[in-house]
Amino acid sequence: MKYINIFLGITLAFVILVSCTSNPEKSGKSEDSGNQSTEVKKLVDPEVSDQEQADVANNDQLNDNPTIEPIVPANVKPAEKRSGVSVYKPRQTAPSGGWPLIIFLDPHAQGSLPLSLYQDLAEEYGFLLIGSNEIMNGMPGKEIIASFDKMLATAKIDFPVDQNRIYFMGFSGGARLGLAFAEAYPEIKAMVACGAGIQAGVQAPKPTFSYLGMGGNEDFNMIEIINTDRTLKRQGFNRALVIFDGDHNWPPEPVALEAFQWFELVAMKDNAIAKDNAAIQTAKKWYLQKINSLKNAGRIFDSYEVAERAVSVLDGLADVSDLKQLGRNLRENPAYKEQLSSMVKSMQVEMGLQNSFMQAFAGKDMEWWTAELQKLNEEGANEWEQRMNKRLLAYLGIMSYMMSDRAVNEKDVEGSAKYLEIYRLLEPANPEHAYLEAKRRMMMNEKSRVIDYLKLAVVLGFNDKYRLFSEPAFSPLHNDPEFIALLQ
Numbered sequence: 001m002k003y004i005n006i007f008l009g010i011t012l013a014f015v016i017l018v019s020c021t022s023n024p025e026k027s028g029k030s031e032d033s034g035n036q037s038t039e040v041k042k043l044v045d046p047e048v049s050d051q052e053q054a055d056v057a058n059n060d061q062l063n064d065n066p067t068i069e070p071i072v073p074a075n076v077k078p079a080e081k082r083s084g085v086s087v088y089k090p091r092q093t094a095p096s097g098g099w100p101l102i103i104f105l106d107p108h109a110q111g112s113l114p115l116s117l118y119q120d121l122a123e124e125y126g127f128l129l130i131g132s133n134e135i136m137n138g139m140p141g142k143e144i145i146a147s148f149d150k151m152l153a154t155a156k157i158d159f160p161v162d163q164n165r166i167y168f169m170g171f172s173g174g175a176r177l178g179l180a181f182a183e184a185y186p187e188i189k190a191m192v193a194c195g196a197g198i199q200a201g202v203q204a205p206k207p208t209f210s211y212l213g214m215g216g217n218e219d220f221n222m223i224e225i226i227n228t229d230r231t232l233k234r235q236g237f238n239r240a241l242v243i244f245d246g247d248h249n250w251p252p253e254p255v256a257l258e259a260f261q262w263f264e265l266v267a268m269k270d271n272a273i274a275k276d277n278a279a280i281q282t283a284k285k286w287y288l289q290k291i292n293s294l295k296n297a298g299r300i301f302d303s304y305e306v307a308e309r310a311v312s313v314l315d316g317l318a319d320v321s322d323l324k325q326l327g328r329n330l331r332e333n334p335a336y337k338e339q340l341s342s343m344v345k346s347m348q349v350e351m352g353l354q355n356s357f358m359q360a361f362a363g364k365d366m367e368w369w370t371a372e373l374q375k376l377n378e379e380g381a382n383e384w385e386q387r388m389n390k391r392l393l394a395y396l397g398i399m400s401y402m403m404s405d406r407a408v409n410e411k412d413v414e415g416s417a418k419y420l421e422i423y424r425l426l427e428p429a430n431p432e433h434a435y436l437e438a439k440r441r442m443m444m445n446e447k448s449r450v451i452d453y454l455k456l457a458v459v460l461g462f463n464d465k466y467r468l469f470s471e472p473a474f475s476p477l478h479n480d481p482e483f484i485a486l487l488q
Helices: 002-013 050-062 112-125 141-158 173-184 222-234 253-269 277-296 300-314 321-332 334-363 366-377 383-409 413-426 431-443 447-459 465-470 472-477 481-487
Strands: 038-041 085-088 099-105 128-132 161-171 188-194 210-216 239-244
Touching: 085 112, 085 141, 099 112, 099 141, 099 173, 099 253, 112 128, 112 253, 128 141, 141 161, 161 173, 161 253, 173 188, 188 253, 210 222, 210 253, 222 239, 222 334, 239 253, 239 300, 253 277, 253 300, 277 300, 277 321, 300 321, 300 334, 321 334, 334 366, 334 383, 366 383, 366 413, 383 413, 383 431, 413 431, 431 447, 431 472, 447 472, 447 481, 465 472, 465 481
Parallel strands: 099 128, 099 161, 161 188, 188 210, 210 239
Antiparallel strands: 038 085, 085 128
């Protein structure tokens, strides 16, 4: 049953999101800070050296036809990224029952990224963190399950883990997949879904775990995130929703603090740990400060949402009558209804524009697109419209990438030209449009332009040399000195 449930969600769980901005440099921390106890657990044969594994990766690329001598010099052929997981182990000694564990899934298999973002929170709350460097968007379902099983087994075998406190935190495609895992694996007691939720057409899970949704108010998936929360509320979940100031990304550390705090409170509700009145009062004080801060800033609707969340999270652990009264007072504020109306209106407009833009990819010319994108980049009439415009621009970036990629792979020269032009207008600094243009020029047999666009992709930040080397479209260039230089 475990595998059947997961496969039902796999097809829609991993939408390719190349435009996701998951940059570890934004955290301001390196992946290995000083003498912090950070280690990478490799899920490979321990008897095989790094050099031997690189040699194997190289030979696998070259021995499809052993009668042909390799053209690209062996010393410039990039090896595939090593598989495995990243682990952050807190400095403090593990408690007698073991550390609580959070498993992270990043859509690009950057398991070390959330660990670097949240290592201070792991120290503060005493959590063991483990992130997958294998599972990513577009990976076959059987491989996902095998990798997840191996990662979970590794954590349980190699580290002292509290079996009653295994949690999950995923971003984007990792969040969608996490919903399937949380339902299928009884040992996962709670999960945090960041930047995504339940897609249309996917059945909601059963309420066998606690759920916290998190998303930026400029995230193109915000409507999906909100709809997921409402769906799970109707399903009877112990759930809460956090909408923060930000875009489609892992939540920044100050926002993620609430997730770690929430895991602690969930454990108390589940009787996995003893009720800690001091920690409960600290959480309540934290919520009250946030409610008042937003209220003083004139953000009455946002203030009410935090009050409602605080009641949901703390109910059963503390007296929440004062929080309920705060919520009632905020709802009676005339600004609440005005801001609620503006939010609902912007979402209705957004859904209509998404549908219109999808039709416009095929039916509208570049003059129309230039004018429309200029409108979206202009100052909105109010904060709700401004956020909507940013979400729409991000949505169009994703869709233009997907349509460009499909058209290039289908060798649609004319269609891919238009989609790539829209993509460049939307995200001029994204290296993917230059990479895809290079593939397009390859099918047009314009090899000199291919190198030009690949060089542009590198200038814009493209650095996946293994992907470049293994791309079938570029195999005729393997004896080109300029191409070889790009691999070095």
